[in-house]
Amino acid sequence: MKTKEHEIIFNKDDVQQFVQLIGDRNPIYQSSERAKDYGFETIPLPPTMPMIAYKWLETPWELKQPIIHRKQKCIQHQRMYIEEIYKAVVEVTDQYQRHNLTFMKQTLFLFNRDGKLCFEGISDLTLGGLS
Amino acid sequence: MNAITYQITEKDVEQYAVISGDSNPIHLDKEAAKQQGFMNKIAHGMLTVARVLSVLSNEILKPHEFLSQYEFTFIAPVYVGDLVTLTIKQAEHNLRVEGKCREKIVVKGCLIVDRGNPR
Numbered sequence: 614m615k616t617k618e619h620e621i622i623f624n625k626d627d628v629q630q631f632v633q634l635i636g637d638r639n640p641i642y643q644s645s646e647r648a649k650d651y652g653f654e655t656i657p658l659p660p661t662m663p664m665i666a667y668k669w670l671e672t673p674w675e676l677k678q679p680i681i682h683r684k685q686k687c688i689q690h691q692r693m694y695i696e697e698i699y700k701a702v703v704e705v706t707d708q709y710q711r712h713n714l715t716f717m718k719q720t721l722f723l724f725n726r727d728g729k730l731c732f733e734g735i736s737d738l739t740l741g742g743l744s
Numbered sequence: 745m746n747a748i749t750y751q752i753t754e755k756d757v758e759q760y761a762v763i764s765g766d767s768n769p770i771h772l773d774k775e776a777a778k779q780q781g782f783m784n785k786i787a788h789g790m791l792t793v794a795r796v797l798s799v800l801s802n803e804i805l806k807p808h809e810f811l812s813q814y815e816f817t818f819i820a821p822v823y824v825g826d827l828v829t830l831t832i833k834q835a836e837h838n839l840r841v842e843g844k845c846r847e848k849i850v851v852k853g854c855l856i857v858d859r860g861n862p863r
Binding site for chain 2: 630631634636637639641651652653654657659660661662664665667668669678679680683684685687688692
């Protein structure tokens, strides 16, 4: 199962709100000028931030309670930046049932405008079911 | 080896629910959490990971260094109000972290650091 592609843009306010919440004081997230001081094109995304793309996505399936997040693996193939257009797709794989629970992997893929894979976020979930 | 302690507050969890759009009631409603077998509201797994990575960013990494890959196993719930003590082991480009609450391991992770120039 796979979603359609959705276009996503992370902006400066998203990054600043995010780093304020998690307490990351790295100056590269504070302004484009500070990011450039360290060799970046502009403000990069903090490494866990791409996962919030889920809030902008609609999946045609629904996860049923209880939803338990067992493992998380993330691979950033390319550094990601604010104000860039990314294409997001979510895919469900490795789905199986044991007793009354469903086990599955749900993977978020983010591609840049050229179609290059930038980010993979693989979530191992246990849930009450999938509809 | 370094050890660092931080707290996950109710406000952290509420704000992460807004920022991430994950408003699963086990994070926000004590009764709903209890119905699912938890003692209290639990932190989002990705909030735990994000807080761990911010500790590494603040304490271990240089500003241009980047965590290109990370993998975490959530062994036990992190409850709202919990103090999480992180133990961090470094070996060249790899970091290993273990988080404990009340003497119990709650999260384990391994991370790869890209120390090269930004691209």
